Amino acid sequence: MKTIQIGGIQETIIERSDYPRARLDQILAKETIAILGYGPQGRGQGLNLRDQNFKVIVGLRKGRSYDKALADGWKEGKDLFTIEEACRRGTILQYLLSDASQIAMWPTVKPFLSAGKTLHFSHGFGIVFRKETNIIPPPDVDVILVAPKGSGLTVRTHFQSGRGINASYAVFQDASGRAKEKAHALGVAIGSGHLFETTFEKEVHSDLTGERCVLMGLIQGAFLAQYEVLRRHGHSPSEAYNETIEEALQSLYPLIGEKGMDWMYANCSTTAQRGALDWAPRFKKALEPVIEECYKSVQAGEEARISIRSNSAPDYREKLEKELAAVSRQEMWEAGRVLRPFRPEHAKP
Numbered sequence: 476m477k478t479i480q481i482g483g484i485q486e487t488i489i490e491r492s493d494y495p496r497a498r499l500d501q502i503l504a505k506e507t508i509a510i511l512g513y514g515p516q517g518r519g520q521g522l523n524l525r526d527q528n529f530k531v532i533v534g535l536r537k538g539r540s541y542d543k544a545l546a547d548g549w550k551e552g553k554d555l556f557t558i559e560e561a562c563r564r565g566t567i568l569q570y571l572l573s574d575a576s577q578i579a580m581w582p583t584v585k586p587f588l589s590a591g592k593t594l595h596f597s598h599g600f601g602i603v604f605r606k607e608t609n610i611i612p613p614p615d616v617d618v619i620l621v622a623p624k625g626s627g628l629t630v631r632t633h634f635q636s637g638r639g640i641n642a643s644y645a646v647f648q649d650a651s652g653r654a655k656e657k658a659h660a661l662g663v664a665i666g667s668g669h670l671f672e673t674t675f676e677k678e679v680h681s682d683l684t685g686e687r688c689v690l691m692g693l694i695q696g697a698f699l700a701q702y703e704v705l706r707r708h709g710h711s712p713s714e715a716y717n718e719t720i721e722e723a724l725q726s727l728y729p730l731i732g733e734k735g736m737d738w739m740y741a742n743c744s745t746t747a748q749r750g751a752l753d754w755a756p757r758f759k760k761a762l763e764p765v766i767e768e769c770y771k772s773v774q775a776g777e778e779a780r781i782s783i784r785s786n787s788a789p790d791y792r793e794k795l796e797k798e799l800a801a802v803s804r805q806e807m808w809e810a811g812r813v814l815r816p817f818r819p820e821h822a823k824p
């Protein structure tokens with residue numbers, strides 16, 4: 476456990492070393508952890524728990540996820556059950572269905588939340604937008620959150636390589652008086668490297684803003700804008716792609732991850748540094764109002780309503796696949812498909 480101070484704000488970081496196996500066992504040994512859902516998070520968290528011999532079972536409907544779980548070695552009747560049966564057997568229910576199906580399945584799950592059980596989320600969505608989702612847990616259960624800051628696939632691969640992934644944690648309801656230590660223990664047990672504290676509300680507001688902006692939406696918009704400007708001015712697809720995406724992802728962004736933006740700048744030419752230092756404030760000025768608008772839309776629940784409406788539609792998957800296919804057909808990503816095989820790691824001597 477380390478106290479850090481950034482910008483005058485003090486925070487406590489929970490580290491793996493704070494929860495050695497003996498302490499995890501003290502907290503979790505009597506619990507049966509039921510993983511409901513086997514998307515990227517359910518699979519990653521479930522397999523990580525199983526590999527460490529925690530008492531973990533999976534609850535799924537028959538179909539795609541069920542088949543994936545069978546292929547991963549979960550056994551019907553032993554540690555793989557229907558959602559209802561897993562809810563009955565589980566004392567900690569990790570609600571890892573898609574956010575839209577959490578709403579649909581809530582009337583099925585809720586009756587199994589008897590006093591003393593724990594309801595665990597990896598996203599604050601269902602609870603924070605409860606006016607829309609109707610997910611209102613009974614008062615005598617603990618309600619906690621551990622939200623890995625990355626995809627479920629990374630939860631798994633980082634665990635396998637011994638690295639762990641950062642996660643936030645929060646307590647919404649502490650019926651037992653032990654909710655916080657359960658959140659810490661579960662966070663470590665599912666493979667987090669370190670944990671920082673949040674609230675359900677802060678988690679959902681930052682997460683929805685992040686994915687709409689810098690992590691996903693803004694980055695696609697920025698890549699496309701620059702690619703199209705370069706192409707309009709007569710640059711070849713190879714040049715536009717390399718100057719927009721390949722150099723960013725393969726060379727410069729890893730340097731930001733390693734030691735910060737100043738480190739990346741410091742490793743570029745003085746011409747590049749001058750340009751970036753001059754133009755960055757203009758982009759901040761242009762983008763800040765859009766990000767602010769997005770945050771307000773998240774805060775007002777509008778983004779949640781849009782997401783619930785579209786993800787609950789019976790044809791949502793077909794529509795989504797069409798939209799993703801349209802992105803994939805953009806010349807910029809076609810260029811990526813053609814050019815990636817030329818990366819040095821694929822080059823023949």
Ligand SMILES: NC(=O)c1ccc[n+]([C@@H]2O[C@H](COP(=O)([O-])OP(=O)(O)OC[C@H]3O[C@@H](n4cnc5c(N)ncnc54)[C@H](OP(=O)(O)O)[C@@H]3O)[C@@H](O)[C@H]2O)c1
Nearest residue numbers: 512513514515516538539540571572573576597598626627
């Ligand atoms: N993915 C991430 O990067 C990430 C990161 C942090 C937190 N989270 C949070 O973790 C939770 C799980 O997300 P995820 O991405 O792992 O999963 P997801 O892909 O959103 O959800 C998939 C699971 O939900 C099941 N499901 C969907 N509709 C169902 C229904 N009507 N009845 C029963 N099961 C149904 C799917 O089963 P079928 O295969 O049978 O359809 C599948 O097992 C969410 O709260 C999410 O916000 C996700």
